Amino acid sequence: MKLTTFIALFTILLSCSATDDDFDIIGSKDQFIITSTIVNDNYPIYVFLPKNYDSNLKNQLIIALDGDARFNSIANILSKKVEKNSMPPCILVAIGNNKQRNRDYTPTVYAHGSGGAENFYQFIKNELIPELESRYSIDSSDNKTLIGHSFGGLFTQYVMAKERASNPFNKFISGGTSYWYDSGIIFNFEEYYASANTDLDVIFYNGMGSLEGGVMLASFEEMNNRLRSRNFPNFKHKSELIKKSGHSGSTTKIVKKGLDYVFGK
Numbered sequence: 121m122k123l124t125t126f127i128a129l130f131t132i133l134l135s136c137s138a139t140d141d142d143f144d145i146i147g148s149k150d151q152f153i154i155t156s157t158i159v160n161d162n163y164p165i166y167v168f169l170p171k172n173y174d175s176n177l178k179n180q181l182i183i184a185l186d187g188d189a190r191f192n193s194i195a196n197i198l199s200k201k202v203e204k205n206s207m208p209p210c211i212l213v214a215i216g217n218n219k220q221r222n223r224d225y226t227p228t229v230y231a232h233g234s235g236g237a238e239n240f241y242q243f244i245k246n247e248l249i250p251e252l253e254s255r256y257s258i259d260s261s262d263n264k265t266l267i268g269h270s271f272g273g274l275f276t277q278y279v280m281a282k283e284r285a286s287n288p289f290n291k292f293i294s295g296g297t298s299y300w301y302d303s304g305i306i307f308n309f310e311e312y313y314a315s316a317n318t319d320l321d322v323i324f325y326n327g328m329g330s331l332e333g334g335v336m337l338a339s340f341e342e343m344n345n346r347l348r349s350r351n352f353p354n355f356k357h358k359s360e361l362i363k364k365s366g367h368s369g370s371t372t373k374i375v376k377k378g379l380d381y382v383f384g385k
Contacts, residue, residue, distance in 0.1 A: 145168070149195070165252075181213065215244075222234065
């Protein structure tokens with residue numbers, strides 16, 4: 121009986137220690153649900169206020185995708201960077217409802233997605249950000265950061281190709297982007313932007329694991345070469361392969377390196 125109890129308790133402790141919450145995060149967390157009339161769905165919103173968040177200042181907003189899975193790990197990264205004074209006053213917001221990522225992060229209808237990226241972008245821009253600005257002290261300019269991986273990286277680069285005048289983001293961190301989606305449709309969006317604009321005044325970090333498949337690596341190289349060839353005068357761009365890392369294993373390093381780059385540290 122005692123042995124059975126011990127095994128049960130050990131199993132519970134082991135499962136608890138393996139959760140995404142097991143981080144030494146300095147700051148405070150908040151959470152709420154927002155209902156989008158644009159998407160017609162509900163989204164859990166996870167908020168991290170680092171130690172340097174100041175309610176008397178206009179803090180920089182960092183929005184991350186896949187919040188159900190990645191909020192705590194990104195908050196941990198941010199917490200450590202704030203401790204090292206390598207981040208300005210900021211706030212992290214991660215968007216949940218990951219089960220709908222094939223709808224929300226994909227720009228077109230295809231076998232693996234239903235093309236809801238435009239509605240999701242409008243939700244972020246016209247519903248989520250105004251709600252955040254009503255709750256927290258946030259810089260209301262376009263000085264905002266978007267972070268996405270895989271399909272999230274696809275969405276991040278889709279948003280980067282949107283017109284600048286009303287785009288709330290000027291910093292982008294993309295990892296393991298699904299360039300293969302819909303026969304490389306994201307290249308069409310990049311091409312359309314380049315044909316209509318002479319500048320892309322943003323900061324972009326693009327990362328990928330060196331152990332990704334051949335199509336992913338070739339597409340990664342092609343996109344980076346395309347962007348460099350545009351010679352946009354105010355475009356700042358760094359691409360990097362994360363050595364000895366695959367698709368999922370590269371995520372944390374990409375976020376760390378991406379934050380370093382887009383915030384100039």
